[in-house]
Amino acid sequence: MINISKPVIGQEEIDAVVSVLKSGMIVQGKITEELEKKFAKYCGTKYAVAMNSGTAAIHCGLYALGIKEGDEVITTPFTFVATANPILMQNAKVVFADVSEDDFNIDPKEIEKKITKRTKAIVAVDLYGQIYNYEATKKIARKYKLKLLEDACQAVGAEYRGKRAGNFSDIAAFSLYATKNIMSGEGGLVATNSPEIAKKCKMFRHHGQSEDKRYEYLDLGYNYRTTDILAAIALVQLKKADKLNRQRVKNAKMLTRGLSGIHGLILPKIKNNFTHVFHQYTIRVTDDFPLSRDELLEFLKKKGVDGGIYYPKPLHLHSHFIKQGYKRGDFPVSEKLSSQVLSLPVHPTLKDKDIEQIIKVIKDSQNGR
Numbered sequence: 344m345i346n347i348s349k350p351v352i353g354q355e356e357i358d359a360v361v362s363v364l365k366s367g368m369i370v371q372g373k374i375t376e377e378l379e380k381k382f383a384k385y386c387g388t389k390y391a392v393a394m395n396s397g398t399a400a401i402h403c404g405l406y407a408l409g410i411k412e413g414d415e416v417i418t419t420p421f422t423f424v425a426t427a428n429p430i431l432m433q434n435a436k437v438v439f440a441d442v443s444e445d446d447f448n449i450d451p452k453e454i455e456k457k458i459t460k461r462t463k464a465i466v467a468v469d470l471y472g473q474i475y476n477y478e479a480t481k482k483i484a485r486k487y488k489l490k491l492l493e494d495a496c497q498a499v500g501a502e503y504r505g506k507r508a509g510n511f512s513d514i515a516a517f518s519l520y521a522t523k524n525i526m527s528g529e530g531g532l533v534a535t536n537s538p539e540i541a542k543k544c545k546m547f548r549h550h551g552q553s554e555d556k557r558y559e560y561l562d563l564g565y566n567y568r569t570t571d572i573l574a575a576i577a578l579v580q581l582k583k584a585d586k587l588n589r590q591r592v593k594n595a596k597m598l599t600r601g602l603s604g605i606h607g608l609i610l611p612k613i614k615n616n617f618t619h620v621f622h623q624y625t626i627r628v629t630d631d632f633p634l635s636r637d638e639l640l641e642f643l644k645k646k647g648v649d650g651g652i653y654y655p656k657p658l659h660l661h662s663h664f665i666k667q668g669y670k671r672g673d674f675p676v677s678e679k680l681s682s683q684v685l686s687l688p689v690h691p692t693l694k695d696k697d698i699e700q701i702i703k704v705i706k707d708s709q710n711g712r
């Protein structure tokens with residue numbers, strides 16, 4: 344089977360873990376601090392704060408931006424549920440705005456329609472590894488004095504005009520989950536240029552404890568701390584980030600070359616001035632293709648190629664959002680995309696012959712062979 348994702352784990356990662364275990368200091372400590380410094384440097388931001396998940400990073404980010412009960416936060420329904428749930432964790436209201444067809448990311452025109460007196464922030468996602476429409480979104484944020492959070496969980500190393508993900512908001516959140524472009528099994532980080540925001544994240548990560556005085560709690564917080572075991576893996580992965588991303592881009596190019604011109608398939612577009620890091624290589628299977636999306640996925644699996652559907656149902660159609668009054672038809676673009684998208688393997692451990700096989704199977708599927 345050609346897997347849809349596969350973590351790259353070398354001897355260096357193993358040695359790093361063993362060394363932390365042998366040191367006896369396994370909780371969040373010096374190695375985590377080193378990861379935070381190097382991750383900030385990699386992103387080109389002043390600060391980074393490590394957590395135990397990307398979800399925790401988004402939650403910390405919202406807290407640090409001051410999101411609280413009664414606030415409205417605008418985000419996309421076409422994303423992983425962890426983008427939106429932290430808004431609810433802060434007792435704020437999730438206000439969805441539909442996405443744009445060409446980059447799968449939140450559509451600035453739709454954002455503007457959803458703004459009310461209560462709107463406090465926008466959470467934009469860099470879905471599949473391409474940064475969202477920053478310029479237009481930033482303009483809206485400025486006009487209405489809204490905070491901006493970048494969910495960059497799928498986009499470590501992605502660029503817009505030469506700047507890396509992490510620089511397109513007041514605070515950005517990253518994930519180190521096993522399938523992400525760099526990983527430590529579980530884990531996450533925030534990146535920001537604001538010392539106040541970084542400080543608040545550190546507090547929130549550790550029960551709201553004052554940085555100056557132990558056992559003095561300044562606000563409600565959680566246990567979102569990470570461990571030096573995870574940080575040690577992430578440090579090794581960070582060194583390889585560019586190499587791993589380059590391999591993904593190369594694989595994506597090969598897929599695009601092989602699949603272009605197939606009637607009924609829409610291939611991923613790379614926007615001008617953007618560097619896509621292809622966390623996912625996602626095609627759209629339209630009605631003009633001989634097989635439905637689900638039939639094509641079935642065919643691929645039968646022929647030994649795994650595929651993924653990210654995401655089969657937009658968030659507004661899940662029960663805890665339906666309860667808030669959302670219904671089918673509210674976000675037509677997201678609903679259409681969720682019925683068309685199919686992600687193909689693009690991860691760095693694929694061989695050229697694997698990619699040739701993926702292309703061949705898709706071509707064969709057209710005549711059901």
Ligand SMILES: *Cc1c(COP(=O)(O)O)cnc(C)c1O
Nearest residue numbers: 396397398423425426496518520
């Ligand atoms: C992975 C991911 C998250 C959450 O990350 P976890 O580390 O799994 O908590 C959030 N948003 C998006 C878009 C993701 O892909």
